[in-house]
Amino acid sequence: MKGKLVAIALGLAAALALSGCGTQPPVTEGKGEDITLWLIGGDTPQALRDYLIHQYASVNGGKLTIEEQTWRDIVTKLTTMLPDAANTPDVTEIGNTQSPTFTNVGAFADISDMYDKLGGDKLLQSFVEVGKVDGKNYTLPYYFGSRYVFYRKDVWAAAGITEPPKTLTQFNEAVIKLTETNPNNLTDFSGLFMGGQDWRNAISWIFANGGDLAKKDGGQWKSTLSDPNTIKGLTQWQQLQQKASKAPSTARDETPWLYINDSDAIMEDGAQVGTTSLAAGSIMAPGWAHWSIGDLVRNDQGKEVRQWNDETFGVFPLPGNDGKPAPVFAGGSNIGISAKSKHQAASRQLLEIMYGSEYQTMLGQNGLGPANRDYMKSLGDDIFAKALIDSASNSKLTPAAPGWATVENSNKLEEFFEKVSKGGDITALAAEYDAIITPMLNQ
Numbered sequence: 001m002k003g004k005l006v007a008i009a010l011g012l013a014a015a016l017a018l019s020g021c022g023t024q025p026p027v028t029e030g031k032g033e034d035i036t037l038w039l040i041g042g043d044t045p046q047a048l049r050d051y052l053i054h055q056y057a058s059v060n061g062g063k064l065t066i067e068e069q070t071w072r073d074i075v076t077k078l079t080t081m082l083p084d085a086a087n088t089p090d091v092t093e094i095g096n097t098q099s100p101t102f103t104n105v106g107a108f109a110d111i112s113d114m115y116d117k118l119g120g121d122k123l124l125q126s127f128v129e130v131g132k133v134d135g136k137n138y139t140l141p142y143y144f145g146s147r148y149v150f151y152r153k154d155v156w157a158a159a160g161i162t163e164p165p166k167t168l169t170q171f172n173e174a175v176i177k178l179t180e181t182n183p184n185n186l187t188d189f190s191g192l193f194m195g196g197q198d199w200r201n202a203i204s205w206i207f208a209n210g211g212d213l214a215k216k217d218g219g220q221w222k223s224t225l226s227d228p229n230t231i232k233g234l235t236q237w238q239q240l241q242q243k244a245s246k247a248p249s250t251a252r253d254e255t256p257w258l259y260i261n262d263s264d265a266i267m268e269d270g271a272q273v274g275t276t277s278l279a280a281g282s283i284m285a286p287g288w289a290h291w292s293i294g295d296l297v298r299n300d301q302g303k304e305v306r307q308w309n310d311e312t313f314g315v316f317p318l319p320g321n322d323g324k325p326a327p328v329f330a331g332g333s334n335i336g337i338s339a340k341s342k343h344q345a346a347s348r349q350l351l352e353i354m355y356g357s358e359y360q361t362m363l364g365q366n367g368l369g370p371a372n373r374d375y376m377k378s379l380g381d382d383i384f385a386k387a388l389i390d391s392a393s394n395s396k397l398t399p400a401a402p403g404w405a406t407v408e409n410s411n412k413l414e415e416f417f418e419k420v421s422k423g424g425d426i427t428a429l430a431a432e433y434d435a436i437i438t439p440m441l442n443q
Helices: 005-018 046-060 074-081 099-103 125-130 153-158 168-181 199-208 228-243 257-261 287-292 344-354 357-365 373-379 383-392 404-410 412-421 426-441
Strands: 035-040 064-069 091-095 139-145 147-152 214-217 220-223 282-286 295-298 304-307 313-316 331-337
Touching: 035 046, 035 344, 046 064, 046 344, 046 357, 074 091, 091 099, 091 344, 099 125, 099 139, 099 331, 099 404, 125 139, 125 331, 147 153, 147 199, 147 257, 147 287, 147 383, 153 168, 168 228, 199 228, 199 412, 214 426, 220 426, 228 412, 228 426, 257 282, 257 287, 282 287, 287 383, 313 383, 331 344, 357 373, 373 383, 404 412, 404 426, 412 426
Parallel strands: 035 064, 035 091
Antiparallel strands: 091 331, 139 331, 147 282, 147 313, 214 220, 295 304
């Protein structure tokens, strides 16, 4: 999210208050009503959009208009449009970590009475939680993507590691050994390539040790970087940064696949062959990264593309400390009905279509994790689907604090994790940043 989100949240709350938020338009049957759905980016394929348009016309008799928005502008546009009954989208996709900023100021309609009908406890619960306020549901999961480990089977085997690790401790030991062995004698080789500012992947070590970034205490949110379990996870992660990763301390989670692709480079006359001086034996990335990993080949149009090779590359969920996959940060979106929509009943009919078995199956068939776990099998049974399902089974989101968007926009987490990655005193840094982040959480 971009922009000054403190001002955005406050402005949105004021606009909703002035426009009478809390007295939603009366619900009618909604038959024959035209409504608008906002989708963000191109993740929802055209076939799914066509299905929604056709089904809505069949069920309701009205016209569904789908408008595509951009991630870059969505927070600003929602802030402007949601309070405006004349121009609000009736239903909108919203980033899962963006949900608390809007649900906490009343921007979405209460759909708690639909929770069970739309999937109930079968819905991905980490996404349900960020769309909930005071026990009521305002947004629900739309689709998810999960992070897991991509690794070079050939490089791991050359280092004497033939099986994926079963615990987080074993994983740390494996990638440290991989770095120290460096079987191809590469410059700046990382057993695990992970940037110093890459907190979205780093928090898995916190979660796996029972820690968290923040918790609600007595009605107020508090940053919990100083929690003993959080400190334990940070200590494990710092060890990795010091001994397994040669990624820049300023690197975040962008394009780590560039480095795993080149980890088979060899040394010739003292010069490394490959496109980068950084190489990796393993990375953590969202599941869709597999389209960017593999052998470099030319397609039918003569364009160079990456082609996955099962002999060279593999995947597995990051292991936890309890025999289960480690909790990883899940990407994806939620969906909700604008509190100012004049078409509440019709919008609810659209949600019923989106959470129906056909649409949930279509999501999975198109590589998007369906909101309802009953339809996970629609993702298929290849190694990517299995890793996605396994890693998502224990996924976790950032805290559902009203000011979480402000925290993300401040870049304070990037600052904190970079300092930890460079060997800083974790206890002192945690106390320092707890004092900075806690006020933001409640804004």
